[in-house]
Amino acid sequence: MAMRFSPAITRLIAELNKLPGIGAKTAQRLAFHILAQDNEQALALADAIRDAKQDVTLCSECCNLTEDDPCDICRSQNRDRSVVCVVENPRDVSVMERVQNFDGLYHVLHGAISPMEDIGPEDIKLRELLQRLQQHQEIEEIILAMNPSIEGEATALYIARLLHKTGIKTTQLSHGIPMGADLEYADAETLSRALKNRQEL
Amino acid sequence: MSKISDKGFVMASFPYRDRDRMLHILTRDHGLISAGARGACSVKSKLRPLSNLFSLCNYEFFYHKERFYVDDGEVIEAFLGISESIEHLTAASFASEVFRDLTRNSPPDQKYFDLWAYTLYEISQSERPVLLSRLSTLRLLAEAGYAPQLERCGSCQRPISSDATFSFQTSGLVCGSRACESASGDSIRLSEGTLALLRHVLTAPFNRLYRFTVTADVEKNASQFLDLYLCEKMEKDYKMLDLLEHPFDMDLSGLKRNCD
DSSP: OOOOOOHHHHHHHHHHHTSTTOOHHHHHHHHHHHHHSOHHHHHHHHHHHHHHHHHOEEOTTTOOEESSSSOHHHHOTTSOTTEEEEESSHHHHHHHHHSTTOOSEEEEOSSOOBGGGTBOGGGTTHHHHHHHHHHOTTOOEEEEOOOSSHHHHHHHHHHHHHHTTTTOEEEEOOOOOOTTOOGGGSOHHHHHHHHHTOOOO | OEEEEEEEEEEEEEEETTTEEEEEEEETTTEEEEEEETTTTSTTOTTTGGGSTTOEEEEEEEEETTEEEEEEEEEEEOOGGGGGOHHHHHHHHHHHHHHHHHHTTSOOOHHHHHHHHHHHHHHHHOSOHHHHHHHHHHHHHHHTTOOOEEEEETTTOOBOOSOEEEETTTTEEEOSOHHHHHTOOSEEEEOHHHHHHHHHHHHSOGGGTTOOOOOHHHHHHHHHHHHHHHHHHHTSOOOTTHHHHSOOOOOOGGGOOOOO
16 A cells, blocks of 8 residues: 655655656655755755756856856866867766866757657757857867767767868767776677777877 | 576667666567666676667576566677668667557567568668668558558459559558549559559568669658558657658858868
């Protein structure tokens, strides 16, 4: 028999249950954890969610999540403004920033073209990228850093074709064996790409 | 808990929980199954390449509490030609949706697996992937017992060899006689070339299915018919190909750089 909770608890569980990776049981556990906290802690969580929703917007340049528009990266004078790295998600920007030898700018597409999920070129921030390339003639190279999935590849090739013959250099992150992985566990596709993109030492 | 080995195509792949993926796999011996791939989103997961959309793999599943889980396997073919263009990706995704809808509640049958294998290969190689994906749905419907009658009039059974009208009400051709035409209901005119193409698709062995040449007019006429026929038989409006009807329109002339 389903357990019955008060309407407020049921609502809290239902809202938590909508979060990715949170099932019904986890939502219940989180709800009771929040209720067990003192008022200050629980309301700090609520305030953090409200503030983030109110203050975080999309950067008008790169479409990354930011509190200041343009974002820190787009405002920085120390970045190379001739190179733009195109990524699928805001999370990918922070991943790329961990690689401390990239000092160019970013553009976040907020997804990849995926007919299976009814996502077409108009549903990602591709128009914004092309407008940016028109407005900023100093951009000379686009690095396509999509996920190596079939949708990511198709999106990268689509963008590369749009930029063909524009004089903008279009490159893609190379694909290969991840550091720390054993060669014997690499799949044939990854190995063949790694071979194709091999480098002379 | 039991272990099962089978060949299969990834027909759809969705993120599930934080690092898992949920796969719809069309297997040779077990039909269409849903299978969890635990940790498949992780870069170093051995299940990651087995979870890529449209890959053909040798799988090892374990079956527990009426659920399949991918345990191990190896990729046979990744069909990378599918990612070559939006047309290829959309065509394969559309055909995959129809195959999934039709095989979801069907008993396992290797003919569906074989048809998908030939279809996916040809879509990945073809310059007309959308037409091939539409034609594959006709053959799939025919294999499932929903073949249209394209040899003779559906009302008077008179053989028809030239261009003719197809009636969706009778699911067959209608000859020119007034009595038959009046009973046809919703219909579409099919040219002689279109009829030849559709008859070929209904009867050719799978390995010869996509061996033909057609004019642009035949492609247009056949595509109109195939969309209507699919919608009629599946009682569903498939919208995936609409993505290609509205191309990304933007003046790109301002992108040109001065290359001096």
